[in-house]
Amino acid sequence: MGNYIAFHRAINVSGSKIIKMEHLRTMFADMGFKNVASYIQTGNVYFETKATDTDKLAKKIESHLEKELGFEVETFVYTVEELAQVIKKDPFKKIEDDGNAVIYIGFLQSEPEKELVEKLYTYNSDVDTFKVLGKVLYILRYRDKGKSIMTPGFIEKKLKMKCTTRNRKTIHKLLDLYGQ
Numbered sequence: 429m430g431n432y433i434a435f436h437r438a439i440n441v442s443g444s445k446i447i448k449m450e451h452l453r454t455m456f457a458d459m460g461f462k463n464v465a466s467y468i469q470t471g472n473v474y475f476e477t478k479a480t481d482t483d484k485l486a487k488k489i490e491s492h493l494e495k496e497l498g499f500e501v502e503t504f505v506y507t508v509e510e511l512a513q514v515i516k517k518d519p520f521k522k523i524e525d526d527g528n529a530v531i532y533i534g535f536l537q538s539e540p541e542k543e544l545v546e547k548l549y550t551y552n553s554d555v556d557t558f559k560v561l562g563k564v565l566y567i568l569r570y571r572d573k574g575k576s577i578m579t580p581g582f583i584e585k586k587l588k589m590k591c592t593t594r595n596r597k598t599i600h601k602l603l604d605l606y607g608q
Contacts, residue, residue: 429476436471437502437592474606502590504535508607519559520568531596534565540587548586
């Protein structure tokens with residue numbers, strides 16, 4: 429059995445796309461996944477399955493959730509081992525996430541085009557600095573240096589694809605709970 433974590437985009441945010449975690453866990457179990465668990469209300473779901481293709485798993489989950497809920501829920505699926513590599517490759521790992529400096533990890537639908545990444549890098553500033561590595565976007569945000577422009581909508585517009593972000597502390601907690 430493989431160990432996976434699914435990240436759902438834009439649920440339980442600002443009163444839209446509300447999904448109770450108990451219901452979400454039940455829907456995952458109904459799809460045949462084992463040992464289903466969730467962490468916080470933003471749709472981080474741990475599950476186990478024999479399937480190995482994360483793209484196919486994401487599509488299966490999206491299809492089932494849309495059928496059951498009546499709205500689209502973009503889903504990004506990673507193995508626990510892949511998440512451990514995301515943390516290992518973090519270009520900001522030496523910077524403490526202390527509340528002023530906050531590190532976010534964005535999960536992208538696919539690897540963005542190099543030209544789009546280069547254009548996005550032109551927006552790096554004292555407030556926001558980021559780095560794209562494969563299908564992962566790392567964002568370092570300093571809250572005391574001004575207003576950030578790095579919203580999920582901004583990122584999606586610039587990279588021309590869907591993205592969901594989590595703070596680095598959440599990823600560490602998921603790995604503590606479910607694996608590495």
